Amino acid sequence: MTDHGYASGRLDLPFVGISTFGKRPYVADWDTLDADVAVLGAPFDGGTQWRAGARFGPRGVREASTLFSFGHAGAYDHEDDATYLPADVRIVDMGDADIVHTATEKSHDNIETGVRAALRAGALPVVIGGDHSINIPCIRAYDGPEYSGGAFHILQIDAHLDFVDERHGVRHGHGNPMRRAAEQSYVSGLTQVGIRNVSSTAREGYADARAMGSQIISVRQARRMGLEKLLDSVPAGVPVYITIDIDAFCPSIAPGTGTPSHGGFLYYEVLELLQGVAGRNSVIGLDLVEVAPDYDPTGSTSILAAQLLLNTIGFIFHARGQSPTLVP
Amino acid sequence: MTDHGYASGRLDLPFVGISTFGKRPYVADWDTLDADVAVLGAPFDGGTQWRAGARFGPRGVREASTLFSFGHAGAYDHEDDATYLPADVRIVDMGDADIVHTATEKSHDNIETGVRAALRAGALPVVIGGDHSINIPCIRAYDGPEYSGGAFHILQIDAHLDFVDERHGVRHGHGNPMRRAAEQSYVSGLTQVGIRNVSSTAREGYADARAMGSQIISVRQARRMGLEKLLDSVPAGVPVYITIDIDAFCPSIAPGTGTPSHGGFLYYEVLELLQGVAGRNSVIGLDLVEVAPDYDPTGSTSILAAQLLLNTIGFIFHARGQSPTLVP
């Protein structure tokens, strides 16, 4: 089959082809993972308190990520005069964790298994939610032999504190993950950025968060601090796990989410925070949650999520000197 | 306050006023229910296997129901030359059962409590889902002293059989309710109408359903049978509980649902079936499920649900000679 036009390569326009993350290879057998970055979908939205729909987040973000595939090798950014994600940063798509409807714990366990598989392979886990409750199994996956990087800090970018301990017996909904994370011995602290307005966390939750080592920063506070001070809220020299709730952003660019909250961040504010952290700290994991494509009629939210993930992965490996090994 | 225009009554156009079901009174205290019909919302959609969103079904159907409120006393139908739902049919809106995210059983228990309250008050329970799993607590509510009508038949109007026993431990999702119902001693049989295409129930489920007393009728089979024969599939003289999954309908008029399935019923087919059953059997309860307003950009699905419910309640009480007591 050497005589046709494909022999000289595909143009591979963005709208062409199967929607894996960044059009990268799909690896169904997690025992054979061999990559620098392993992207896992976690399509669980049973933890939501307003609109559901984040179960289609992984598919939505995957398709949006193909918009940034023009068939070039790497992604040239003229502002930084850098080509991110050259061919030697090997990204694979693990597909999705298996989800069991009506069964929160089983679904979470399956997500945890996926993250452990990525860690075991030495790949950076990048998890696409799903609602924010899927951060719970993501963090749990770092408690065993698959991860050897030591205690880490969590940078949460979010509109909501998500620090409810328990209400009506609920401990694993999308209002609980940061509390669950803070309880882990290997989580050394939290920086919670973008927090604003009324949410499911009551006054007590804020007090608890601060008592458990959290620094809480609103959008306006972050703006007043400036990027440098904001970056200082993440301790130097400590590995960092980043969790991004898309509702941290202004609904003007991220309407496709369960619980939009006005007054959120604009694009560059978060992009520069992520670029800064990637340059200062070793990033050991990443999740991006609460993208609900069915509430995103223009595609803006999924495109935002895809832009952020591709850029952040680029920043991380650029900071590593493109060296593909994950040694936190 | 006697000198203003309101003294002579409101015009009360459909778009005006609080969206309770049919603009009927809201009764928050279920201990004080005194009505012929008690409408309960059951906004649980944790049992879905494709699109969620039925949690907004009760609100969507309530708002759509106001379209049929033009401030007249009763609803005149020129085809039947009858005025349905005269003032002496007392309908109240109970509001919604309390839902606990991530907790299927708790949510179901709360729905069951609501249905029991309606039955205790002697009112016809009319439950608006939520996904089809909410039929499980609805049926459970008939096992105690609140209901004294004896064994009853279930008429299910649906695209899917919903007869899965258990998969990966799931027994209370939206693929299971008819199996759970058939297991009850006080359910004497099922008529399952509209069933078509591939679904979550595999071949074994169909065999089990038939073995447990179910008659399964597809859309095309129903059309070939004609209305009279179709009505004969519901035993005479037996109380009937009706459960309507909106996906029984053709997606052309009911796109706003979790798992649309082509080839469904058109409007009059179901309307006449309901009118027929209401005329022949004593209807002891009713639920309508799987309306997901966020997938219903034109409002067609919610309007269909509202039309069906208002008409069916009208038919039931017309058949009772408008007598408002529920004595099955």
Add this chain to the structure above:
Amino acid sequence: MTDHGYASGRLDLPFVGISTFGKRPYVADWDTLDADVAVLGAPFDGGTQWRAGARFGPRGVREASTLFSFGHAGAYDHEDDATYLPADVRIVDMGDADIVHTATEKSHDNIETGVRAALRAGALPVVIGGDHSINIPCIRAYDGPEYSGGAFHILQIDAHLDFVDERHGVRHGHGNPMRRAAEQSYVSGLTQVGIRNVSSTAREGYADARAMGSQIISVRQARRMGLEKLLDSVPAGVPVYITIDIDAFCPSIAPGTGTPSHGGFLYYEVLELLQGVAGRNSVIGLDLVEVAPDYDPTGSTSILAAQLLLNTIGFIFHARGQSPTLVP
């Protein structure tokens, strides 16, 4: 009915329950109003000159307001370290004023009656439009014995001046309300903020407005002035009535309106203006108009309106020391 889970209280998630404003009680009989805040819907949109649809504004804002109900007592804001809207701020929903299609004056009269009822009860009237013409009857309601606070200033937050006197006989459309207001003896002046671009008011209208005591401030002018100077444009010590046209905001967050206009305010700009005014002046009434939910596919506009109203009511009563009596 003491043995079920409801005895210990509901979780009452945002998506659960009847959509009254903030899930507060609905009071249909306006003679029995006993509240600090009385919310009235004014679903009239016959005054529009581009897209209609504001008739569904009250319902849209009501439903969006339930997003901020997580079953907590009060709304904790960590930036202000304050809990707004504690239980002793009694808010009720009056439902909607009766609207008569094709009859502007009758509809306006019915709205006026509702505002008078709120004032008579000593409650703060909060009116949800409808198009901006509904401000006309709102202001008219302050001319009688129901209100005894003396002359007041109007703070209008809007893209358009709405100061047309008359065109083709039209004096009560949505381009006329500020002219009608300025004509009242008990209106001491206007601050018109956010005004920009081409609109239905021609050059003469601007001259007239200034001549009749109005200060006109564009978005860019407001930004150059800064918050303090902007607040100074509202005279100290004078009661203030606030009218918010949602198109004052940038279409990026408020697309769901009749006549969107680019270059509008962002969220905090208006929020801080409202917080400032609530802290400096006695607010005697409030309307928010031109939310058209059918042009708001993501819900962003209704959510914005609900956030603004809940916050502003909170600011007003926080400033009053939570004291619930309306004595301007």
Add this chain to the structure above:
Amino acid sequence: MTDHGYASGRLDLPFVGISTFGKRPYVADWDTLDADVAVLGAPFDGGTQWRAGARFGPRGVREASTLFSFGHAGAYDHEDDATYLPADVRIVDMGDADIVHTATEKSHDNIETGVRAALRAGALPVVIGGDHSINIPCIRAYDGPEYSGGAFHILQIDAHLDFVDERHGVRHGHGNPMRRAAEQSYVSGLTQVGIRNVSSTAREGYADARAMGSQIISVRQARRMGLEKLLDSVPAGVPVYITIDIDAFCPSIAPGTGTPSHGGFLYYEVLELLQGVAGRNSVIGLDLVEVAPDYDPTGSTSILAAQLLLNTIGFIFHARGQSPTLVP
């Protein structure tokens, strides 16, 4: 400018060009009308009782009508083996009647003026609503010297009877037009087809309609009658004015309307009725109302309206032997 590709004619694809009706010439000066068919927009929707938006009906139908312009001369229909609308059927677009917001009567008067202008020119008036209240001025325009065809019958195709005399003073809303028409001495009778379900007309309205010479036929009755009998409900030898409310159709194909009603007509049912009437009776005027493009996300409703209008005009002039003079 004779040397470019346009010299040999345009391909003129449907998506190219200004959206006049059928891409026909726009005649702004109604004193110079010289045509067989004059299309007038009547963008008034102040008479609606549920969703507004029909004000954009004329623009929506115009744009949809361009879909049927492939640059051919005439429209070949292989089923009839006929080419409709050959070049000698001269259609012009009059643009819209001037509408005055908040002023029903003024707006109606302006519509009436437009229809009179069409009649005066000897053209067949084809009016695109707007809500159904615009039929009132359309019918009024036939009372003077512009029309000399004598008493005529009205064929209404609609879901709703629209026969309310007066409620709360309203006599010119979209629930009143058929009553207003029946009151005219020159209207000899009505055939009302498609009427179904609950509407703004109460039982008394039906009795009045029958007493005033109306024959009321539901969708199911029409189907049982068959086309021939249905056609017989329109008296032979009498001029006919046709008024089509798009909600006569099933919401499956016409969701973009103010008050959708399930159980409506499918496409061929109405098409064949129109073709039959055009073949049997002299059609002296036509309006099509209640298309609300903003509730028509797929364009289906506007396309339906455009197909119907183009086909019906074709049928009318085909029946006239293509002779372009309007002599009823």
Add this chain to the structure above:
Amino acid sequence: MTDHGYASGRLDLPFVGISTFGKRPYVADWDTLDADVAVLGAPFDGGTQWRAGARFGPRGVREASTLFSFGHAGAYDHEDDATYLPADVRIVDMGDADIVHTATEKSHDNIETGVRAALRAGALPVVIGGDHSINIPCIRAYDGPEYSGGAFHILQIDAHLDFVDERHGVRHGHGNPMRRAAEQSYVSGLTQVGIRNVSSTAREGYADARAMGSQIISVRQARRMGLEKLLDSVPAGVPVYITIDIDAFCPSIAPGTGTPSHGGFLYYEVLELLQGVAGRNSVIGLDLVEVAPDYDPTGSTSILAAQLLLNTIGFIFHARGQSPTLVP
């Protein structure tokens, strides 16, 4: 990695996982194809004359196809009492043909290459468009050694005749494919079903089609004929290539397409035609075109396409006695 829940298999709910067609394996290297069915995307829509968007058809249909994946082996249809698509029918997804924007011929050549690859592998080519022009390269691919089945008949299910020879030089747009097909020596005839209303083919095109061996059947004609006679329009004993333009269907269920046309087929009409043909003739190829997901807000059209394709493939291999070899 043997100790986790995945060891016992996935539940694999429809919303979980990468969107290949039917969740079947993706084979990027077309030289290694080894399958019974090879699904190829042809995302070219440069041939459209109204709305574009069919370039996203392959992705839309792929995602919709996952709705029918509930993790069962095969698809049980209770009406036929048959399990279609058992494990031994090996379906693979080839991904998409490479598309070059602004270059129709190059894009078509790349599609042709893909179909040839499928044929060479002995697999049934199933091509998802893309606009109908992609049928041109599909048919061209049968002219060489990859296909040895001899002359074949084409069954086109479509609203439009697509038989334009040339206009303004265009010969490979979506109005031309059936003309191009009829010109091939190895195409023995055409049956064109569903043709109706005005389209890009003028009167001459119809005459040409008949002269070149085509039988043209409208929707109403097909209904009058009945299924058996309709099936007789496809010659017995001849291999058949099937091309389905989704606009053959009524816009009520297939609005998401470039040029919707009212009066189209309903679901069972086409399903039974396809089932009949699959049972009588050897089907040697299949394309389904003109699905434009961005005009399909409810997903109805993509779901219809997926249902049709999965069912038709099932019928074809059921008729072959599940025997997986393609020997026409």
Add this chain to the structure above:
Amino acid sequence: MTDHGYASGRLDLPFVGISTFGKRPYVADWDTLDADVAVLGAPFDGGTQWRAGARFGPRGVREASTLFSFGHAGAYDHEDDATYLPADVRIVDMGDADIVHTATEKSHDNIETGVRAALRAGALPVVIGGDHSINIPCIRAYDGPEYSGGAFHILQIDAHLDFVDERHGVRHGHGNPMRRAAEQSYVSGLTQVGIRNVSSTAREGYADARAMGSQIISVRQARRMGLEKLLDSVPAGVPVYITIDIDAFCPSIAPGTGTPSHGGFLYYEVLELLQGVAGRNSVIGLDLVEVAPDYDPTGSTSILAAQLLLNTIGFIFHARGQSPTLVP
């Protein structure tokens, strides 16, 4: 016809009337053009690499432009205290260039013919795309006797560099226009503003652009420069052609486009740049491209485009002292 209400003029609300640009006259015969501004639609989108749909840009922008028509003479801007576009600025709508599907060059030629016609008439060409490839024929039209202004500079406002020379033979897609422009001898330089993120132009394209005289400025760079310095990037005293890709803007206000890119400009940033250039340089032509109304559910993008065009035309003629002659 002097006795009706139209004699005294129309109110001419925005939603009334045929959608030509700004409700200005449509001139079909380009040989008779006599205007200061000639607006041409160029509905070609065959050059797109992600979403198509810009073919409906001209119609969408035209309709949106009617929102700014309130029947006043001129557009009063209170910030500038100026009335723009007084009656003596004569704007006409040329309709659309003829487009030939599948034929990029023919379509481009037809666009070029239209621009030449405008130039020949001494009118300012204002072209509404279509995708950005339509800039190619726009620029080509300045190479002949129709334009005598000498070499000019291009100001491009865009997210993407569009400087690809050739890929897979494509030289006239929407990623190529600036390269094609830079190749012209009469283009003296380019200022490319708003460029950001990954796009179809690889690193080499940036180097080439700079080598060919281009200054590339990102959004963040433009913000850091400030308006004055940004304006300085356009050489003084040189005629300027402006090309605006709507994706230069933040997707929050311009989601309705083919390839949205986060981090774009807000409204005033571009407005003030355009006002500045119009005041400093002679503007000889203008195109605005990539508005895709079908991805713009709220209308925000079309309204933005219409506001920009009307304002920019106003600025240009205000700077000319309203003098209507185009003498660059």
